[in-house]
Amino acid sequence: MQIEKQIAQIQNIVDDVLKMALSKGATQAEASMSKVQGIAVSSRMGDVENVEFNNDGGLGISVYVGKHKGSASTADLSKEALALTVAKAVDIARYTSEDPCTGLADEDLIATEFPDLDLYHPTVLDPKKGIELAIETERAAMAYDARITNSDGASYNANMGMRVYGNTHGINTGYPSSRYSLSCMMIGAQDGDMQRDYAYTVDRQAHKLKTPLEVGQEAAEATVSRLGARKIATGKVPVLLHRDVSSSLFGHYVSAISGGSLYRRSSFLLDKLGHQVFPEWLNIEEKPHLKGALASSSFDAEGVATKDMTIVENGCLAHYLYTTYSARKLGVVSNGHAGGIHNWIIGDTGQSDAELLKTMGTGLLVTELMGQGVNTVTGDYSRGAAGFWVENGVIQYPVHEVTIAGNLSDMFANIQAIGAERDVRGGVQTGSVLLSEMRVAGN
Amino acid sequence: MLNNVKTHLLSDSGLDLTSLEKALGQIYHHDNDYADLYFQSSQHESWVLEDGIIKEGSYNIERGVGVRAISGEKTGFAYSDEISEQALLNACKAARTIAPEGGKHHVAGLQATSVEARYKANNPLLAMEDAEKIALLRAADSYIRAKEPGINQVVVSLSGVYEEILVAATDGTLAADIRPLVRLNCSVLIEKGERRERGSAGAGGRHAYSFFSADKDGRPYYEVLADEALHMARVNMEAVASPAGAMPVVLGNGWPGVLLHEAVGHGLEGDFNRKGASTFSGRIGERVAAKGVTVVDDGTMHDRRGSLSVDDEGTPTQHNVLIEDGILKGYMQDKMNARLMGVKPTGNGRRESFAHLPMPRMTNTYMMAGSHDPQEIIASIDKGIYAPNFAGGQVDITSGKFVFSSAEAYLIENGKITAPVKGATLIGNGPEVMQKISMIGNDVALDRGVGVCGKDGQSVPVGVGQPTLKVDELTVGGTA
Numbered sequence: 001m002q003i004e005k006q007i008a009q010i011q012n013i014v015d016d017v018l019k020m021a022l023s024k025g026a027t028q029a030e031a032s033m034s035k036v037q038g039i040a041v042s043s044r045m046g047d048v049e050n051v052e053f054n055n056d057g058g059l060g061i062s063v064y065v066g067k068h069k070g071s072a073s074t075a076d077l078s079k080e081a082l083a084l085t086v087a088k089a090v091d092i093a094r095y096t097s098e099d100p101c102t103g104l105a106d107e108d109l110i111a112t113e114f115p116d117l118d119l120y121h122p123t124v125l126d127p128k129k130g131i132e133l134a135i136e137t138e139r140a141a142m143a144y145d146a147r148i149t150n151s152d153g154a155s156y157n158a159n160m161g162m163r164v165y166g167n168t169h170g171i172n173t174g175y176p177s178s179r180y181s182l183s184c185m186m187i188g189a190q191d192g193d194m195q196r197d198y199a200y201t202v203d204r205q206a207h208k209l210k211t212p213l214e215v216g217q218e219a220a221e222a223t224v225s226r227l228g229a230r231k232i233a234t235g236k237v238p239v240l241l242h243r244d245v246s247s248s249l250f251g252h253y254v255s256a257i258s259g260g261s262l263y264r265r266s267s268f269l270l271d272k273l274g275h276q277v278f279p280e281w282l283n284i285e286e287k288p289h290l291k292g293a294l295a296s297s298s299f300d301a302e303g304v305a306t307k308d309m310t311i312v313e314n315g316c317l318a319h320y321l322y323t324t325y326s327a328r329k330l331g332v333v334s335n336g337h338a339g340g341i342h343n344w345i346i347g348d349t350g351q352s353d354a355e356l357l358k359t360m361g362t363g364l365l366v367t368e369l370m371g372q373g374v375n376t377v378t379g380d381y382s383r384g385a386a387g388f389w390v391e392n393g394v395i396q397y398p399v400h401e402v403t404i405a406g407n408l409s410d411m412f413a414n415i416q417a418i419g420a421e422r423d424v425r426g427g428v429q430t431g432s433v434l435l436s437e438m439r440v441a442g443n
Numbered sequence: 444m445l446n447n448v449k450t451h452l453l454s455d456s457g458l459d460l461t462s463l464e465k466a467l468g469q470i471y472h473h474d475n476d477y478a479d480l481y482f483q484s485s486q487h488e489s490w491v492l493e494d495g496i497i498k499e500g501s502y503n504i505e506r507g508v509g510v511r512a513i514s515g516e517k518t519g520f521a522y523s524d525e526i527s528e529q530a531l532l533n534a535c536k537a538a539r540t541i542a543p544e545g546g547k548h549h550v551a552g553l554q555a556t557s558v559e560a561r562y563k564a565n566n567p568l569l570a571m572e573d574a575e576k577i578a579l580l581r582a583a584d585s586y587i588r589a590k591e592p593g594i595n596q597v598v599v600s601l602s603g604v605y606e607e608i609l610v611a612a613t614d615g616t617l618a619a620d621i622r623p624l625v626r627l628n629c630s631v632l633i634e635k636g637e638r639r640e641r642g643s644a645g646a647g648g649r650h651a652y653s654f655f656s657a658d659k660d661g662r663p664y665y666e667v668l669a670d671e672a673l674h675m676a677r678v679n680m681e682a683v684a685s686p687a688g689a690m691p692v693v694l695g696n697g698w699p700g701v702l703l704h705e706a707v708g709h710g711l712e713g714d715f716n717r718k719g720a721s722t723f724s725g726r727i728g729e730r731v732a733a734k735g736v737t738v739v740d741d742g743t744m745h746d747r748r749g750s751l752s753v754d755d756e757g758t759p760t761q762h763n764v765l766i767e768d769g770i771l772k773g774y775m776q777d778k779m780n781a782r783l784m785g786v787k788p789t790g791n792g793r794r795e796s797f798a799h800l801p802m803p804r805m806t807n808t809y810m811m812a813g814s815h816d817p818q819e820i821i822a823s824i825d826k827g828i829y830a831p832n833f834a835g836g837q838v839d840i841t842s843g844k845f846v847f848s849s850a851e852a853y854l855i856e857n858g859k860i861t862a863p864v865k866g867a868t869l870i871g872n873g874p875e876v877m878q879k880i881s882m883i884g885n886d887v888a889l890d891r892g893v894g895v896c897g898k899d900g901q902s903v904p905v906g907v908g909q910p911t912l913k914v915d916e917l918t919v920g921g922t923a
Contacts, residue, residue: 049517050517050520051540051541052519072504075505075524092502096497096498096500150718187720194722194842196839266641370837370868371870372837373866377632382920382921401870403868403870405868
C-alpha cells in the first residue's frame with residue numbers, strides 16, 4: 001500500500017478516536033498514532049545470528065473534561081481496544097483534579113505549514129541484504145588486527161513508518177520517515193586483558209550509511225586501542241570529551257532548562273534566563289526543519305509549530321524549553337518543545353580533533369562515559385570514564401576505571417574549545433568538547 | 444490459572460491448543476531445532492499527585508504474540524499485535540525462514556508445566572477502587588506536608604501492572620502465568636536559601652496496592668517511604684563534597700546490592716559466557732570473590748518484584764547459587780544458551796514483552812549474610828565512605844568495569860560515621876572488587892522493590908539485596 005494511503009487511513013482512525021472522545025464527554029482531546037515496520041538482523045562470527053521482523057504500532061490519547069485530564073494508550077489497534085482506550089481516558093479524567101494549566105496547546109500556536117523535511121526514503125525490507133551488510137562489517141573488523149579475538153556481532157536495522165497527530169482544534173496531520181543503521185561491537189584481547197568497543201552509522205537514507213568496511217574497521221580500531229588500559233592518579237586535569245560522548249553534556253543542559261524542571265524548581269539553572277552560562281563565543285542553534293536530519297519535525301508532540309531558535313546566544317541562556325503545560329505553569333507560552341528538542345547545532349571554535357589534543361596539551365581524552373551520576377537539581381556531576389592519557393598533545397596510553405567529577409555550572413563555563421568535526425548521529429550535533437579542568441579519581 | 448489465561452489469550456481469539464501445535468508444526472516445515480509462541484496481554488495504569496492535586500492518570504493496554512524459531516545459534520523472530528490464527532501463521536512463516544526448508548523434527552504434544560505460584564494471581568488495578576488509589580496518594584502527600592511544613596515540591600506516584608502470559612513450545616512446554624506488579628514512589632524537593640535538594644523513596648512488588656497502606660513497623664508503609672524521601676533530601680542538604688580516589692567503602696544492606704547486579708550479575712548471564720564475551724567466561728570452579736561471599740539469583744521468592752513463577756520460556760524459576768564461598772558455581776541460563784553450553788536452563792529466560800526476544804536475565808540477585816555486626820564493620824575503618832543508598836549502575840561485562848552512583852553517603856572517620864557527602868559515582872572491576880570484600884554483615888535484606896534492569900534495549904523488573912559489606916578499596920568519584 002502507498003504510504004500516503006496508509007497515513008490517510010491512520011488519520012481517519014485518529015479522527016474517529018477524537019470524535020469518540022467528544023461524544024463521551026470530553027471537551028478537548030488529542031491523539032497521536034504511529035506505525036513502524038522494519039527488520040533487525042545480526043551476524044556473529046561470520047554467520048547469521050538473529051533475523052527479527054518488527055511491526056510496532058500504538059495510539060495514545062489525552063482527553064480534557066473541562067480542566068481535568070485523562071490519558072490512555074494501546075498497542076492493540078483493534079476497534080474494541082481503541083474504544084476501551086478512549087473510555088478509559090475519559091474515565092480517568094473523572095478522578096484527576098481540576099488543573100487550570102491543563103488542556104490542548106493554544107490554538108494560535110498550532111502548526112499550519114508542513115514542509116517536506118526529506119525524512120522518508122523507503123527501501124525493500126530484505127533480510128538477506130541486511131545479513132550481507134552485517135557479515136561484511138564483522139569480517140572487516142575481524143580482519144583488521146590479530147588482537148581482535150572475538151565478536152559481539154554486527155547488526156543492520158531498517159525501519160520505515162509514520163506518525164500522525166490530531167487534536168480537536170482541527171489539526172490532523174502525519175508524515176512518514178525512515179531510519180537505517182549499521183553497527184558492530186568487537187572484543188579484543190592481549191596479555192589477559194579483554195576489552196570491547198563499537199562503532200555505528202545511522203541515516204534516514206540507506207545509501208548514505210558508512211560502508212561496512214568503515215564501520216568494521218572503526219569498531220576494531222576502537223577496541224584494539226583500549227587494550228592495556230590502566231588507571232591514572234587522582235587529580236585535577238583538563239578533560240577532552242570526544243564527540244562520540246560530548247553530546248551528553250548538552251543533554252544535561254536540555255534537562256536543566258526544560259520547563260518541567262523549572263516549575264518543579266528542580267534545576268540548577270532556575271532563574272538564569274539571560275545569564276551567561278557558557279563562554280561568550282558559544283551559540284546553540286535549534287533547526288527543526290533541517291532536511292533529512294534525525295530530529296527534524298515541523299510540529300512538536302502537541303501539534304505546536306516548531307521554529308528556528310537561538311537557544312544559547314553569546315554564551316547566554318536565551319530560551320528555556322517549554323511545553324504547553326510547563327509554559328502555563330510559568331506564565332509564558334509554549335515554544336514547541338513537547339517531546340524534546342529538534343536538531344541542536346552546537347557552535348565550535350574551528351579546530352580539528354588533532355588540534356584540540358594539542359590545545360589541551362596534557363590531560364584526559366574521554367571516549368566513554370558510564371552511569372547516571374548527574375544531578376540536575378544541583379548540577380553535581382560524577383560519572384565513570386574511559387579514554388586515553390594525553391601528554392603534549394600526543395596520546396600516550398589507554399585509561400579506564402576512573403571517574404570525572406565536577407559541577408555542570410562550572411563545566412559549562414569552563415568549556416575552552418569545541419571541535420569543528422561534528423557527530424551528526426543524534427538530536428545534538430556537536431564536536432569534541434575541551435573542558436579546562438575536572439576532578440579525576442583513579443588510584 | 445492455565446485455564447483462565449487460555450480463555451483470555453486463546454479462546455477469545457478463536458485459538459486452541461491444536462491451533463498452537465499446528466502453528467509450531469509450520470515452523471518445523473523448516474529445519475529448526477526449537478520454536479516457541481509467547482502470548483501476552485497486559486494492562487498498566489499510573490496515577491501522579493503533584494502540587495497537591497491529582498495531576499495525571501494514564502492507562503495502557505498491550506496484547507500480542509511473539510514467535511521465535513531457533514536453528515543452532517540462529518534465531519528468527521516475528522510478532523503481531525493482533526492475536527488470530529492468520530496473524531499467528533504469518534509470524535510463524537516469517538520466523539521459520541531462519542532455517543532452510545526441510546524439517547527433521549516433530550512437535551511434541553503440549554503438556555501443561557506444573558507451576559508453583561510465587562504470588563497471587565490478582566489484578567491490582569481492579570482490587571482497589573480508583574477513589575481509594577487517589578486517597579492513598581493524598582494521604583502520602585498530607586503526611587509529607589505535615590512533616591515538612593513549607594515544602595513546595597511533593598510528587599507521589601502509584602502504578603500497577605496486570606499481565607497474563609502463555610508459552611507453548613516445540614519441546615512440549617505449555618505454561619501460563621499471571622503477574623501483578625505495583626509500585627509507589629515519593630519524591631520531595633526541599634529548599635534552604637539558594638540550595639535545593641531532592642530525596643525520593645519507593646517500594647513495590649507482586650502485590651495489591653493495599654501493600655502500601657498495610658502496617659509496617661506500626662504505621663502505614665507509605666509513611667515509612669515518605670520519611671525516607673524526606674530523610675534523603677535533608678541529609679543531602681547538609682552534604683559536603685565527596686572525597687575523590689581509591690578508599691575503603693562500606694555499603695549498606697538492601698538496595699546497595701546493585702553492586703552485585705553490576706559487578707557480577709550481568710557478567711554471569713549465559714549468553715555472554717557462551718560467546719566468551721564476559722570477564723567471567725570459562726571461570727567456573729575458580730575463585731572470583733573473597734571467601735565467605737555467596738551470591739544467589741532466586742526467582743522463587745514470594746511476592747518479590749524480580750520473582751516469576753515461570754520464566755518467559757515456561758521454565759519454573761529456581762534458587763540458583765552463582766558464587767559459593769567465593770567460587771564461581773554457574774551461570775544464569777535461558778533455554779537456547781543452556782542447550783548450546785550443555786547445561787540445564789535455570790529459569791532466567793526473560794523478555795520485556797511479546798515484541799522482544801528472550802535472553803538470560805536476573806531475577807532477585809543477592810548475597811547471603813555473614814557474621815559481622817554492621818557497627819563493627821564501620822568501626823574497622825579509619826577513613827572511608829559509608830553508602831547506604833544508591834541510584835543506578837552500569838557495567839562493561841567484557842572488561843568487568845562497573846559503576847554505581849550513591850544517592851546518600853557519609854564520611855567514615857576513625858571508625859565513626861560523620862558528615863554526609865554529595866552523591867558520587869563509584870567505579871571498580873567486578874572480579875577484583877568481589878575479592879576485596881573483607882567483612883560481610885549479618886543483616887542481609889532485599890531492596891524495597893523498585894529495580895529496573897536494562898539489557899539490549901529491554902527493561903525487566905528485578906530485585907537486589909545484600910548485607911552490610913566492607914570493600915577494602917573502591918574508586919570514589921568525588922570532587923574534594
